[in-house]
Amino acid sequence: MPYQSPRGTADILPVDQHYWRYIEEKAVRICELYGYSRIDSPTFEDTGLFVRGVGQGTDIVEKEMYTFADKGGNSITLRPEGTAPVCRAYLEHSMQNVSQPVKLFYFASVFRYERPQAGRLREHHQFGCEAIGEADPALDAEVIEMSWRFFQSLCLSNISLQINSIGCPVCRPEYLKELRGYYSSHLEELCPDCKGRFERSALRLLDCKQRQCQPLAAAAPKGAEKLCPECAVHFDRVKECLTALGIPFQINHRLVRGLDYYSKTVFEIQPLEEAGQSTIGAGGRYDHLIEELGGKHTPAIGFATGIERIILNLKKLAVPVPELPGPVVYVAHTGEYAVEVLKIASELRTSGIRALAAASSKSLKAQLRQANSSGYGFGAGYILLQCSAEGKVLRIYLIQIFEVRRQAQALVANIARAHYNRTGKFALHPDGPVLNIGSGALPPARVIDGLIVADSGAEGFDRGKRKRPVPRSVARRDSGVLRDCGVVPGRAIKEVGFDASLAQIIGASQTKYNSITTPNHGLVIEGIGKTKPGREVFPVNIRDGGLAGTELTLAWLAQGSQAAARLWVGNGWIEERNAVGVFSVRDEYVIAQTQVQGQFTT
RNA sequence: GUGGGUAUCGCCUAGUGGUCUAGGGCGCCUGGCUGUGGCCCAGGUCAUCGGAGGUUCGAAUCCUCUUACCCACCCCA
Numbered sequence: 001m002p003y004q005s006p007r008g009t010a011d012i013l014p015v016d017q018h019y020w021r022y023i024e025e026k027a028v029r030i031c032e033l034y035g036y037s038r039i040d041s042p043t044f045e046d047t048g049l050f051v052r053g054v055g056q057g058t059d060i061v062e063k064e065m066y067t068f069a070d071k072g073g074n075s076i077t078l079r080p081e082g083t084a085p086v087c088r089a090y091l092e093h094s095m096q097n098v099s100q101p102v103k104l105f106y107f108a109s110v111f112r113y114e115r116p117q118a119g120r121l122r123e124h125h126q127f128g129c130e131a132i133g134e135a136d137p138a139l140d141a142e143v144i145e146m147s148w149r150f151f152q153s154l155c156l157s158n159i160s161l162q163i164n165s166i167g168c169p170v171c172r173p174e175y176l177k178e179l180r181g182y183y184s185s186h187l188e189e190l191c192p193d194c195k196g197r198f199e200r201s202a203l204r205l206l207d208c209k210q211r212q213c214q215p216l217a218a219a220a221p222k223g224a225e226k227l228c229p230e231c232a233v234h235f236d237r238v239k240e241c242l243t244a245l246g247i248p249f250q251i252n253h254r255l256v257r258g259l260d261y262y263s264k265t266v267f268e269i270q271p272l273e274e275a276g277q278s279t280i281g282a283g284g285r286y287d288h289l290i291e292e293l294g295g296k297h298t299p300a301i302g303f304a305t306g307i308e309r310i311i312l313n314l315k316k317l318a319v320p321v322p323e324l325p326g327p328v329v330y331v332a333h334t335g336e337y338a339v340e341v342l343k344i345a346s347e348l349r350t351s352g353i354r355a356l357a358a359a360s361s362k363s364l365k366a367q368l369r370q371a372n373s374s375g376y377g378f379g380a381g382y383i384l385l386q387c388s389a390e391g392k393v394l395r396i397y398l399i400q401i402f403e404v405r406r407q408a409q410a411l412v413a414n415i416a417r418a419h420y421n422r423t424g425k426f427a428l429h430p431d432g433p434v435l436n437i438g439s440g441a442l443p444p445a446r447v448i449d450g451l452i453v454a455d456s457g458a459e460g461f462d463r464g465k466r467k468r469p470v471p472r473s474v475a476r477r478d479s480g481v482l483r484d485c486g487v488v489p490g491r492a493i494k495e496v497g498f499d500a501s502l503a504q505i506i507g508a509s510q511t512k513y514n515s516i517t518t519p520n521h522g523l524v525i526e527g528i529g530k531t532k533p534g535r536e537v538f539p540v541n542i543r544d545g546g547l548a549g550t551e552l553t554l555a556w557l558a559q560g561s562q563a564a565a566r567l568w569v570g571n572g573w574i575e576e577r578n579a580v581g582v583f584s585v586r587d588e589y590v591i592a593q594t595q596v597q598g599q600f601t602t
Numbered sequence: 603g604u605g606g607g608u609a610u611c612g613c614c615u616a617g618u619g620g621u622c623u624a625g626g627g628c629g630c631c632u633g634g635c636u637g638u639g640g641c642c643c644a645g646g647u648c649a650u651c652g653g654a655g656g657u658u659c660g661a662a663u664c665c666u667c668u669u670a671c672c673c674a675c676c677c678c679a
Contacts, residue, residue: 004670004671007670007671058677059676059677059678060677060678063603063677064677064678080678081678081679082679110679112677112678114676114677114678115603115604115674115675115676115677116671116672117672117673117674117675118672118673118674119679120677120678120679124678124679125679126679127679128679204677257678258677258678259678268679278679279678279679280679281679282678282679303679304679305679306678306679307679308679309679310679332638332639334638363632363633364638364639365632365633365638365639366631366632367638367639368638368639368640369639369640370639371639
């Protein structure tokens, strides 16, 4: 391999892109809800900005910055964090003059020269928010709430919120003095690292991970108890507000932050089972940063999250993350390649239907295989052009337009029909249905725009009407309930296997059906059978009317256990089913999109 | 900067001195079967075993050096 990506950098490959899209969508959504506007700052800044902003003595500035001289001789630094640049922009564009607080959010890659390890890269990506120009503790609570809700909306359960106050320039020196006093009598018991910290940054003694330092840190004087009256009132108020908002938090006296600019409120959000080493989001107040950067005194607060770490946790918890939309219709051909393939694909795209045109050289089998693997598996529909040896189109078939929404189905049909009118080459499938539709979106058989439309899937199979039987192996396996569910979930079965957990099945079925994008509804599955005792609650994403994945899940569940399922929309149950049976969600349910993050508990 | 681990086909891996001109699975390609797609069957494609040097009649297997990556510490999101 001639080249590989530099140490500590990573390619974000297509297979992972849906995580990024998912997180970005959630982040943007939450920012809109809280009134934050996006800001994008340059990738590099004047070195001085970070030296002053982040703090001379911090590790970031001392040894982790990517600093270099540009050709003009200026000292430039790739941004090691997001807050200072935003504050710089605030000052540079005189945002003091708009109504305060100014609420900004950003996505930015940040650079730190560190030894890479799990969840830590030299270039990583942060999503962050800053609220500048307001000192009220209520804002602290709102920012904390917002970050909490953000993680909730990602369906990242198992997280904890820790808060602390590290005081202000008035009370912190006092506290530091006391802390040093306390530690000075225990210097011998400290780990080597901490001995060094004693002088440089006594606060950091508190969050040392070495075992020998633990008891000392636990017994150390608590910062939050040594606050000046102003800071104490502020901290109390933050706690009050959080309680009022129903945000669960723990006070962690040993929570200190590594950047110099923090004051008063600081907080961290981390996965529950981790030993505090893998914070996924953190923030705090920085009332003196803007001043430090040359502005007038401007209180502010913000938080930042590490996207790679979030993804790590999403994967660890097997949170179902919707797949990115793939092609819906594949235009295939037999015989010689005809330009019509390209033309039809082009027309579909013009109408907003994602389409893939077969390559000229592929065999039909290869084309269909590609249709399977490039769309959403077996769900993708295809248009088949039957061509003569000379490349003339003889017939057009529309086959199995699964998952194509009702409107789109009509469109696809229209396009095919228009093509027929133009060329006179269109022909119905000699055996009957021309357009097959799955997922129960349409009644079993009807006519759209002159074309016969039929529900395909296993129902037809059962009644002996299915034109193209499920492959033997699948049919054998699915001799039970799956046959009745209207969807042949070949890919899901293949991917998760028969012993898959419920979460895996849901994950797999959701990746299969990409019309699913936002979790707005909860599907609660209560299993009593042997395979899945107890009760499990999963967020289910519904949009665009397709919920075939849910049908699959329930049918599956019902096979192995006595399951009951209910669909939760907004704040009430709208449908309930027992054991066997397909859960079909109708369009009208889908309209009622409500945030129900709070309800997803297990 | 410190400590530990790993390096065999695109991916996962078998292989601890000769049976390895490196085996299997996945993938990919071709074909058969299936009412032109999932299963199945057959065939094909793909590795001088991270690199360099050494020991030996003989090394993927032992030694030395080196590089890369991973993990943990430090610090941070």
